[in-house]
Amino acid sequence: MSVLVLIEHGEGALKDASLSTITAATQLGEVHALVAGDGAEAQQAAEAAAKVQGVAKVLIASDPAYAQMLAENVAPVLVSLMGNYDALLCNATSEGKNIAPRVAALLDVMQVSDVLSIEGTDTFTRPIYAGNAVATVQSSDAKKVLTVRGTAFAKAAAEGGNAPVETVSATGDAGLSSFVGRETSKSERPELTSARVVVSGGRALGSSEQFHALIDPLADKLHAAVGASRAAVDAGYAPNDYQVGQTGKIVAPEVYVAVGISGAIQHLAGMKDSKIIVAINKDEDAPIFQVADLGLVGDLFQIVPEITEKL
Ligand code: FAD
Numbered sequence: 001m002s003v004l005v006l007i008e009h010g011e012g013a014l015k016d017a018s019l020s021t022i023t024a025a026t027q028l029g030e031v032h033a034l035v036a037g038d039g040a041e042a043q044q045a046a047e048a049a050a051k052v053q054g055v056a057k058v059l060i061a062s063d064p065a066y067a068q069m070l071a072e073n074v075a076p077v078l079v080s081l082m083g084n085y086d087a088l089l090c091n092a093t094s095e096g097k098n099i100a101p102r103v104a105a106l107l108d109v110m111q112v113s114d115v116l117s118i119e120g121t122d123t124f125t126r127p128i129y130a131g132n133a134v135a136t137v138q139s140s141d142a143k144k145v146l147t148v149r150g151t152a153f154a155k156a157a158a159e160g161g162n163a164p165v166e167t168v169s170a171t172g173d174a175g176l177s178s179f180v181g182r183e184t185s186k187s188e189r190p191e192l193t194s195a196r197v198v199v200s201g202g203r204a205l206g207s208s209e210q211f212h213a214l215i216d217p218l219a220d221k222l223h224a225a226v227g228a229s230r231a232a233v234d235a236g237y238a239p240n241d242y243q244v245g246q247t248g249k250i251v252a253p254e255v256y257v258a259v260g261i262s263g264a265i266q267h268l269a270g271m272k273d274s275k276i277i278v279a280i281n282k283d284e285d286a287p288i289f290q291v292a293d294l295g296l297v298g299d300l301f302q303i304v305p306e307i308t309e310k311l
Pocket of ligand 1: 201202203204228229230231232243244245246247248249259260261262263264265266267270280281282283286298299300301
């Protein structure tokens with residue numbers, strides 16, 4: 001089976017999620033990686049992709065139209081290549097989830113989303129009901145289009161490979177959308193979806209000031225990324241891109257610290273695969289304790305500063 005992986009990259013470096021998607025792709029067949037981008041950054045990313053173990057060939061499509069990875073521009077180049085491939089794998093990230101459905105629609109096939117495991121060349125598992133059940137799905141489509149959940153697959157080794165890099169024809173600007181602007185938050189902290197430790201705060205923090213006064217110093221001590229429940233985000237205590245859960249980010253760090261978070265199923269859907277879950281909550285019956293490995297029952301306004309100080 002021949003498999004194409006769409007590489008996600010930024011500033012010339014590969015995103016960790018793509019390394020996981022490459023691992024998933026190697027379970028299906030020979031892996032070629034497409035880097036779409038503009039100029040030197042795309043070239044740099046292609047060179048990085050060529051070193052990833054498991055990648056047999058890197059294709060590079062360079063055009064200013066791919067600089068912002070607009071789905072309307074990137075989907076046509078993928079479709080133009082899919083004649084040579086049996087499957088396309090994208091990350092189940094905002095970028096992959098934006099592009100893959102467009103490719104599936106243009107190929108007139110059914111996308112399989114959020115793949116957790118590869119059971120065979122046409123059979124995959126994926127979460128349903130906010131992760132409360134895992135469905136095994138079989139696709140009879142001639143070409144498979146999958147989005148892959150990064151936390152479900154180990155990252156492929158970023159060094160050690162030596163794949164050839166081949167230039168493919170760019171399809172240019174489809175003229176269907178244009179880039180207006182991007183607002184990104186810059187942080188010294190590790191990225192939420194790939195951090196080894198995540199400290200998340202919930203509604204109980206009560207205000208943005210208290211959220212940052214309590215959660216940030218604890219996260220700094222633990223070299224952790226900061227996350228939040230949707231209630232905390234909706235209340236404006238934390239920015240949108242902090243949200244962990246069904247409609248936020250999926251994380252599976254080594255340690256997840258949930259501070260003043262009740263443990264609603266929609267929140268658990270985003271973090272329950274974390275290796276060690278620590279919960280701090282004043283309600284001993286809070287559902288978060290059902291998934292927690294370590295639980296502290298008490299007032300977070302006392303416990304969190306105490307832990308931070310001790311660390
Ligand atoms: P609450 O449920 O209000 O819990 C606050 C907790 O803090 C309580 O357990 C309380 O005991 C504890 N507490 C209060 N004061 C203190 C104190 N002083 N010290 C210690 N503990 C204290 N939610 C997400 O998080 N992510 C999602 O992606 C998401 N997607 C959703 C999608 C849909 C379609 C829907 C319907 C809901 C979604 N939700 C999501 C919302 C979810 O159902 C919950 O409402 C939300 O997770 C609750 O956030 P919370 O735990 O911070 O708040």
